[in-house]
Amino acid sequence: MFARERDKTEPVHWGNGLSYRLLVETDQMGFTVCHTVVEAGTKSRLEYRRHLEACYCIKGSGRVEAADGSAVIDVVPGVLYALDEHDAHFLIASPDEDLELISVFNPPLRGDERHSLDSDGFSQY
Numbered sequence: 001m002f003a004r005e006r007d008k009t010e011p012v013h014w015g016n017g018l019s020y021r022l023l024v025e026t027d028q029m030g031f032t033v034c035h036t037v038v039e040a041g042t043k044s045r046l047e048y049r050r051h052l053e054a055c056y057c058i059k060g061s062g063r064v065e066a067a068d069g070s071a072v073i074d075v076v077p078g079v080l081y082a083l084d085e086h087d088a089h090f091l092i093a094s095p096d097e098d099l100e101l102i103s104v105f106n107p108p109l110r111g112d113e114r115h116s117l118d119s120d121g122f123s124q125y
Contacts, residue, residue, distance in 0.1 A: 006035050012111070016042035018036075018037045019036050029108065030107070032106075032109040034105070034109075037100050040060075041093060043092045044092075047088040048086055052105070054080060054103070055103045056080045058077055058102060060094065061094045064090070065089060
């Protein structure tokens with residue numbers, strides 16, 4: 001048994017915000033849990049080719065758009081969205097405030113991963 005506090009965890013700047021990696025691969029739980037902060041007004045091109053991800057919104061608002069335009073999900077507190085097919089997507093935070101999510105990855109992240117959002121394609125890890 002162990003505990004980890006967000007405010008005592010070194011955040012990773014993932015590209016358009018901060019990720020507090022609360023559980024990672026070395027914890028041997030089989031999944032990762034992050035407190036993810038998405039900077040207000042940002043649009044991130046993301047794709048997880050090796051991980052599935054589910055995100056639960058705890059603060060702020062925004063939306064997730066499938067890269068092919070097939071789906072749009074409005075994200076507000078209390079909404080969970082899942083990227084269950086390694087979906088290329090846009091994560092868009094409202095211009096007014098940061099979007100905060102609890103993100104779960106399977107398989108787990110090492111913990112040091114960062115996105116490269118300046119490329120033409122969708123950033124992945």
